Amino acid sequence: MIRRFSCEFVSPFSKISLPTDITLHHTELSPPSRAILLVAKVLGIKLELKNVDMPNGEHLTPEFLKINPQQTVPVIVDSGVAVYESHAIAAYLCDSYAKDDKLYPRDHVKRAHINARLHFDTGYLFAQFSALFEDIFVYGATEAPPKVLTHLRKCYDIMERFLESGPFLCGDHLSIADISCITTLTSVESFVPIEKSRHPKLVKWIATMKSFSFYELNRTGAHDVQEMMRNKMKENKELAEGSAEKTN
Numbered sequence: 001m002i003r004r005f006s007c008e009f010v011s012p013f014s015k016i017s018l019p020t021d022i023t024l025h026h027t028e029l030s031p032p033s034r035a036i037l038l039v040a041k042v043l044g045i046k047l048e049l050k051n052v053d054m055p056n057g058e059h060l061t062p063e064f065l066k067i068n069p070q071q072t073v074p075v076i077v078d079s080g081v082a083v084y085e086s087h088a089i090a091a092y093l094c095d096s097y098a099k100d101d102k103l104y105p106r107d108h109v110k111r112a113h114i115n116a117r118l119h120f121d122t123g124y125l126f127a128q129f130s131a132l133f134e135d136i137f138v139y140g141a142t143e144a145p146p147k148v149l150t151h152l153r154k155c156y157d158i159m160e161r162f163l164e165s166g167p168f169l170c171g172d173h174l175s176i177a178d179i180s181c182i183t184t185l186t187s188v189e190s191f192v193p194i195e196k197s198r199h200p201k202l203v204k205w206i207a208t209m210k211s212f213s214f215y216e217l218n219r220t221g222a223h224d225v226q227e228m229m230r231n232k233m234k235e236n237k238e239l240a241e242g243s244a245e246k247t248n
Helices: 002-009 031-043 062-067 086-097 108-137 146-165 176-185 200-211 213-247
Strands: 022-026 047-051 075-078 081-084
Touching (some): 022 031, 031 047, 031 086, 031 108, 031 176, 031 213, 081 086, 108 176, 108 213, 146 200, 176 200, 176 213, 200 213
Parallel strands (some): 022 047
Antiparallel strands (some): 075 081
C-alpha cells in the first residue's frame, strides 16, 4: 500500500512546462525550507538553491528585506516575483506548475481541509518547534521546557484524530499539508518520542512519509537541527554551572 502511494505521487511531468529560474532562499535547518524542497521534488521542479546565513544576519540585510519584509526563510523568487511563507510557496508551486491537483486540490472542500491542516502546522506544531528553539538559543534553556513538551503531546493527539479519516492528514491522498507537517514533526520528535500504543496511526503515517524518495531531502536537516538544539542546551548548562561556581 505504501509503495502504491509512492508511485502515484513521485513521477515525471512531461506535459507541464516546468520553470528553470526559480531561486529558493533557504537554510537546511529550517523545517519550512525543507518542506519547499520536498514539494518541489514531488512536482519535478528544479530549484536554484541559495543558502541564507542566518547566524550572521544575512536575512537582516537590506537586500533580503527587499524580497521578504518578514526577514524569514524560505523565500522563492520566480521570474522576478518573490513569494514567502512556506505554505504560500507550496500552494503557489502547485497552482503554477503541478500537472494535476492531487497535492493541492482545486475542490473547495478538499482545499479547505488542507488549508486547515496547514494552519495547524503554523499555529500548533511549528509554534512548538519555534518556542523550543527560541527558549534554547535566546533564553538559554538548559532543558526542553515542560510546557512545550506538553503542547507537543497535544499536537500528537490532534494528528492522531486527523488520521482517523485515512492514511494521510486529509484522507486518502498525500497533500502539501502532509509534507509541511512531516518536516516540522521530525525536527522535534526526539524531544517527545511518539508512543505506538498511544498514537498508532501517527506512527504509521510517519513511516509512510519516510518511505517516499522525496523524504531524503528532509532527513539530514531534521536530524541536524535537533542535534544543534541538544548541543546548545548542553552548552547553556555548562555556562550556567560555571556562573554559579563563580558566584559561590
